Amino acid sequence: MTTPLLAFNDKGIYCAIADVYLDPWKPVTNAIITHGHADHSRWGHKNYITHKTNVPIILHRLGEINVSGVEWNETFTINNVKFSLHPAGHIIGSSQVRVEHKGEVWVFTGDYKTEDDGISVPYEVVKCDTFITECTFGLPAFKWTPQAEVMENINNWWLENQAEGKTSILFGYSLGKAQRLLKYLNPEIGQIYTHGSIENMTNVLRPMVEFPKTTLITRETKKEELLGNIVLAPPSAHGGTWIRKMTPFVTGSASGWMAFRGARRRRAVDKGFVLSDHCDWYSLLDSIKATGAEKVICTHGYTDIFSKYLRELGYDARTEKTQYEGELSEIDKTEE
Structure with missing residues (x-):
């Protein structure tokens, strides 16, 4: 059985080949950070990589850390694994992480929304084989007003x-x-x-x-x-x-x-x-379809209901437990 390109363990989403974590919730050596909210960018990692517009945000929140910023779509390679960051549209500086190795492509969304809010760089569809998606509002009851x-x-x-x-x-x-x-x-x-x-x-x-x-x-x-x-x-x-x-x-x-x-x-x-920085039910489904992915991993939100519906649509869909909290987490631990 081949080792998956990205795996979930007690520290976060791990790329073993590159020894890199995506939004880890426990201290690690190398962390790629999607955005500045408290559940995705935590203190204690040795090295941080994030989008350059997120750098001042996490420096403000985490203090002195070793962080480097990259541009949108800029490819950086670690042990033959190609990484790049793409707009997630969630908040300013929020990214999706594209991971490619030997022709296989995974995308981790972090948190995202597809409505252009006029201040974040709008969400970009990234084609992939496996799509790791949040589903904070993964119920048909959620349909946002413009x-x-x-x-x-x-x-x-x-x-x-x-x-x-x-x-x-x-x-x-x-x-x-x-x-x-x-x-x-x-x-x-x-x-x-x-x-x-x-x-x-x-x-x-x-x-x-x-x-x-x-x-x-x-x-x-x-x-x-x-x-x-x-x-x-x-x-x-x-x-x-x-x-x-x-x-x-x-x-x-x-x-x-x-x-x-x-x-x-x-x-x-x-x-x-009703105003959210996450996708509603319909945007989630449209986003998944647009990626062309056959495999979908649901990380936080209404994971069981949403993944079950995806399986009914023909996707190879499953859930993974994380410490991401969606909109609940944005009650910032540092804002008091």
């Missing part, structure tokens, strides 16, 4: 709250979601205030993307300054003393999970907006 429509609803919600003399507090993960929201908030409505974790991450990304002006909330910020304006905050700030001093306010959350009935109530927010 981003432009969601952002129009968010700006209208802000206007309504402003008319009532209230502060709008919008929750989104400090890396990715917050910047996507910020990019399309209408600064003509009012001022955009930020929690420190979002302000710091946005400042890392400003050299790459043009964002509206933001104002950091500090201890000196008075709640009267916030009235009628909008505050971007990470989900971890909800319910804390930081937010209570902003009354009167209205809360909103932007997440794929808001598609579930009851999610808004469980998260104790006033308004839910």
